[in-house]
Amino acid sequence: MTESGLQGDEQQRPTIAQVRTIVITICVLVVLLGGLFAWRTWRAGSGQAWPQQAVPVAATVLTPREVPASLDAVGTLSGVRQVTLSPEAAGRVSAIRFKAGAHVGAGALLVQINDGPERADRRAAAAKAEFARIQLKRSEELAPTGAEPRELLQQRRAEYDQARAAVNQIDARIAQKAVRAPFSGEVGIRQVNLGQYLNPGDPVATLTALDRLYVDFALPQQDLARLHRGASVNVTSDAFPGRTFSAKVNAIEPQIGEDTRNVSVQAVMPNPGRELRPGMYVTASFVLPPHKDALVLPITAVQTSAQGDSVIVIRGKNARKGGKAEIVPVQTGQRMGEEVVVTGALKPGDVVVADGQLRVQPGAEVKVSRIVPQKGR
Known part of the structure; x- marks a missing residue:
């Protein structure tokens, strides 16, 4: 080996001082790690730990x-008295005597259908009835004296009764040509026009009495034993937040719904301010004894x-x-x-x-x- 090669090997070998420094550093690291492990083991064994914050x-x-206890359900309001008005006989509208949304009394004339032919027939029938009455009166005066036979008196009486019946029959037909309010209430939107031809059953308008309303709701069959007539029901509506209306149960359906297995309940409630309306959805709370x-x-x-x-x-x-x-x-x-x-x-x-x-x-x-x-x- 040449002299230059020997010198290169000597330069790559670590000196004694470098080896000593490395050994000392390793020993120090071993001592520190061993001390840290021993300290943590002692802390864990002694039960001491960092204090936990509450x-x-x-x-x-x-x-x-x-x-307070109750059984809650979604209910629907309906009128105790509500009806869709319609004529009983066909004819052309000759007069409309109501305004939509107005309050009308019982018996008020709302729509008149042309009844001219019937009134003409009535005048003729009334004249016949009057003539029959005069004939009957004469027979009643003559029959007791023997001037007329009693058979003729009975015939005059029958003719008069028939004439009166004919007048009453025409009066009934005339009444069918008038649409009247069966009870007092609020009339809905008009669905007919003047001159329109109506058939029996064609809708004219709705009539609703808003002073009392039904509350219809359903409860699960397991609550049947708690239900009874006369119980109180609290009614709330999102249309009047914060307000509660009172109702009383007046009917419980005796049959359970086959599809839902629910019991249908109906309560009646006063509506003096006419604020609630039929068709509204409400929350019905059947009041139970408090817990x-x-x-x-x-x-x-x-x-x-x-x-x-x-x-x-x-x-x-x-x-x-x-x-x-x-x-x-x-x-x-x-x-x-x-x-x-x-x-x-x-x-x-x-x-x-x-x-x-x-x-x-x-x-x-x-x-x-x-x-x-x-x-x-």
């Missing part, structure tokens, strides 16, 4: 109270998941200030605005997280920053 939440205290000692929570306190509904209860000696978080399954019942009735492994006095539970883990420490009062108390 999560601030708003809570409410479960207090039993009396809660006593019910537990009520804000809806925000109930968490819904695939496993069901649950709440977070604070456990501890002074739960009103804070403690451990525990998840408790519950079942929800009747809703009352922003509150809901709950049942489950809860008891009066339990402190339940009402707001902020999304930040709370099971078993975590929580701190009550605010007590939410129950609205019904």
Whole structure:
């Protein structure tokens, strides 16, 4: 090997000082890592850990109270007295005597159909009836004296009765040519025009009495035992938010619906202001005896998941200030605005997280920053 090759090998070999530095660095790293591992093992074995921060939440205290109970359903309003007016006889409209939307009294003439021929026939029939009356009167004076036979008196009486019957028959035909209001109420939109030819049954207008209305709704068959006539029904409509109308059950359908298995219920309600109208959809609440000692929570306190509904209860000696978080399954019942009735492994006095539970883990420490009062108390 040449002299220049030997010199290159000597330059690539590390010096003793470099080797010593590398060894010392490795030893120091080993000692540091070993000390860190031993320290963490000791901390874990001694049960010491970094202090956990308590999560601030708003809570409410479960207090039993009396809660109104009801069976709610969607109902429809209809008039106690409502009808579509139509003529009984064919003819041409000769007069219209109502305005759409006006209030009319019972018996008011609304539409007149031409009855000229019938009135002419009546005059002829009335003349015959008058002549028959005169003949009868004469026979009644002569028959007792023997001047006329009694058979002729009976014949005159029969002729007079027939003449009167003919007049009454024509009067009935004339009455069929007039469309009158069968009861007082509000007339709907006019559906005929002057001079229009009408057939029997053609619609003229609707007539509705708005002073009383029916509320028709249906409830599941399992609630049949709770239903009875005379029960109270509270009616609400989105057309009048914040207002409640009262009704009374007047009929319960004796047959259960074959398709829905529901019970049809009808209630009647006064409508003195004529504010509600037939055809409106309403919420009908069948009033039941109130629930006593019910537990009520804000809806925000109930968490819904695939496993069901649950709440977070604070456990501890002074739960009103804070403690451990525990998840408790519950079942929800009747809703009352922003509150809901709950049942489950809860008891009066339990402190339940009402707001902020999304930040709370099971078993975590929580701190009550605010007590939410129950609205019904």
